[in-house]
Amino acid sequence: MIAEHVAFGIIAAVMVxxxxxxxxxxxxxxxxxxxVIVLAGVAALFLLVGAExxxxxxxxxxxxxxxxxxxxxxxxxRTDFDQDEETDHKRKFPAILTALLLLAVMIGxxxxxxxxxxxxxxxxxxxxxxxxxxxxxxxxxQYIVPFEAVSVLLLAALIGxxxxxxxxxxx
Amino acid sequence: MTAATVMSGLLAVEVPYWASAIIKxxxxxxxxxxxxxxLGYVFLLxxxxxxxxxxxxxxxxxYGTLQLLADGLKFIQKEDIFPAxxxxxxxxxxxxxxLVSTFLIYVVIPTGPDAVxxxxxxxxxxxxxxxxLSVVGILMAGxxxxxxxxxxxxxxxxxxxxxxxxxxxxxxxxVVIQAGTLDLQKIxxxxxxxxxxxxxxxxxxxxxxxxxxxxxxxxxxxxxTTQPPFDMPVAESEIVGGYQVExxxxxxxxxxxxxxxTAFAFAALAAVLFLGGWALPWGDLTHWGFNIAGPVIMLVKxxxxxALIFWFRFTYPRLREDQLQRLxxxxxxxxxxxxxxxxxxxxxxx
Numbered sequence: 001m002i003a004e005h006v007a008f009g010i011i012a013a014v015m016v017x018x019x020x021x022x023x024x025x026x027x028x029x030x031x032x033x034x035x036v037i038v039l040a041g042v043a044a045l046f047l048l049v050g051a052e053x054x055x056x057x058x059x060x061x062x063x064x065x066x067x068x069x070x071x072x073x074x075x076x077x078r079t080d081f082d083q084d085e086e087t088d089h090k091r092k093f094p095a096i097l098t099a100l101l102l103l104a105v106m107i108g109x110x111x112x113x114x115x116x117x118x119x120x121x122x123x124x125x126x127x128x129x130x131x132x133x134x135x136x137x138x139x140x141x142q143y144i145v146p147f148e149a150v151s152v153l154l155l156a157a158l159i160g161x162x163x164x165x166x167x168x169x170x171x
Numbered sequence: 172m173t174a175a176t177v178m179s180g181l182l183a184v185e186v187p188y189w190a191s192a193i194i195k196x197x198x199x200x201x202x203x204x205x206x207x208x209x210l211g212y213v214f215l216l217x218x219x220x221x222x223x224x225x226x227x228x229x230x231x232x233x234y235g236t237l238q239l240l241a242d243g244l245k246f247i248q249k250e251d252i253f254p255a256x257x258x259x260x261x262x263x264x265x266x267x268x269x270l271v272s273t274f275l276i277y278v279v280i281p282t283g284p285d286a287v288x289x290x291x292x293x294x295x296x297x298x299x300x301x302x303x304l305s306v307v308g309i310l311m312a313g314x315x316x317x318x319x320x321x322x323x324x325x326x327x328x329x330x331x332x333x334x335x336x337x338x339x340x341x342x343x344x345x346v347v348i349q350a351g352t353l354d355l356q357k358i359x360x361x362x363x364x365x366x367x368x369x370x371x372x373x374x375x376x377x378x379x380x381x382x383x384x385x386x387x388x389x390x391x392x393x394x395x396t397t398q399p400p401f402d403m404p405v406a407e408s409e410i411v412g413g414y415q416v417e418x419x420x421x422x423x424x425x426x427x428x429x430x431x432x433t434a435f436a437f438a439a440l441a442a443v444l445f446l447g448g449w450a451l452p453w454g455d456l457t458h459w460g461f462n463i464a465g466p467v468i469m470l471v472k473x474x475x476x477x478a479l480i481f482w483f484r485f486t487y488p489r490l491r492e493d494q495l496q497r498l499x500x501x502x503x504x505x506x507x508x509x510x511x512x513x514x515x516x517x518x519x520x521x
Contacts, residue, residue: 027258029258029261029314030261033261033311036307052291052292052293052297053292053293053296056293056296056297056300057300059300059301059303059304060296060299060300060303063303063304063307064300064303064304064306064307064336065303065333067307068306068307068310068329068333071307071310071311071314071329072310072326072329072330074314075310075313075314075322075325075326075329076326131292132292132293132296132353
């Protein structure tokens with residue numbers, strides 16, 4: 001398991017460093033690009049524990065779509081390269097405090113739940129722990145209700161976004 | 172010793188993990204520029220010239236075969252220019268992001284029973300995901316150039332690539348439903364061993380049942396590689412090359428290799444998904460000989476698909492932005508959804 005530990009260490013270090021740069025850099029474009037590195041790190045961690053489908057989905061959705069929307073929005077609304085004062089905010093200390101509190105809660109919850117859980121590294125037949133077929137089988141049998149609920153929620157959000165955009169256009 | 176034993180002996184050699192990783196990286200690093208060169212020469216220089224009743228390059232090498240090598244050397248010698256107001260780091264990284272996205276697609280393309288860099292359970296899904304990374308590089312280039320034409324080109328490219336990624340993915344769904352797997356190797360096997368109403372003479376290449384998907388896939392590929400008639404993002408006559416406008420020398424060469432390398436990769440994906448990939452429907456698919464014949468069979472099919480792509484490129488005039496978006500959202504996406512529903516019904520009924 002040593003190789004996995006080393007890989008995890010490197011990926012985690014890069015992710016933490018990039019995540020810090022996301023919030024400390026003054027250039028909003030750079031912040032978005034550092035976020036790309038963080039999200040790629042998440043995908044790499046998913047691959048590391050053998051969740052291929054989730055890892056690839058992470059790349060397709062977050063880097064291929066969400067970040068592209070961020071960049072698109074930044075490019076449409078800003079025109080200068082100068083240091084952007086608006087990225088600084090007078091309420092940044094309460095924000096830091098909230099973020100640290102959230103971090104403490106999440107670490108506590110994760111350690112409490114997964115402290116003694118070990119991934120089974122020796123699956124029969126050298127299979128990856130989770131194939132795409134298994135994911136879809138579970139998604140469409142055991143988790144069919146949450147899956148459909150999420151679909152309806154996304155559809156509602158989509159229609160809501162269109163309604164809001166059209167109203168602004170008319171008024 | 173017969174050739175078969177030599178070959179099986181070669182395959183039985185245990186290569187340490189790091190060595191096989193280096194070999195694989197080397198193979199991909201060789202294939203991408205070669206693919207870009209072949210496509211550039213055969214289609215961009217020669218086929219376009221013949222269609223326009225001219226000869227094309229004839230001086231460098233026999234029939235101008237070395238023209239692109241000469242061009243490449245010229246690009247490498249050029250000064251590495253950064254615009255004065257450019258965001259230097261992002262400007263320098265952007266072509267690399269595009270090129271890496273191209274390289275990553277090649278990792279899963281199979282050219283024989285063992286001749287594949289990595290056989291992934293999520294094969295085609297992975298290929299489509301990494302191909303979408305190039306948008307980030309294009310947006311980076313458009314922003315960092317500090318040039319309004321570059322910015323407009325970047326925005327047009329992003330709008331176009333997002334719009335055409337959907338029909339691209341949805342067109343592949345039909346094949347995935349029919350084959351019942353995302354694994355590119357298994358998609359190849361499914362076609363070679365398939366039967367048409369019980370007759371297995373030519374296997375069952377999915378282009379016969381998924382011809383709608385094939386058509387949508389080709390149109391979407393044309394748009395994804397920003398080739399004419401979908402070249403709004405780089406339109407020379409309007410925005411003088413879009414996001415590429417400030418790039419010179421080897422950085423421009425990276426964009427060029429990325430464009431043609433991606434076109435080749437998508438042609439290879441189309442060959443695997445719709446034309447049966449490296450396999451022929453006769454003979455034993457696990458035979459070692461397919462590791463040598465496979466790449467040749469693949470190349471023939473890839474060039475056939477690429478010929479179609481470039482034929483469109485040289486034939487149709489540029490689409491306007493609204494026509495381009497309407498084609499994607501109001502025609503290709505509904506059509507591909509209908510295709511998925513019909514394929515699903517047939518899959519359940521048959």
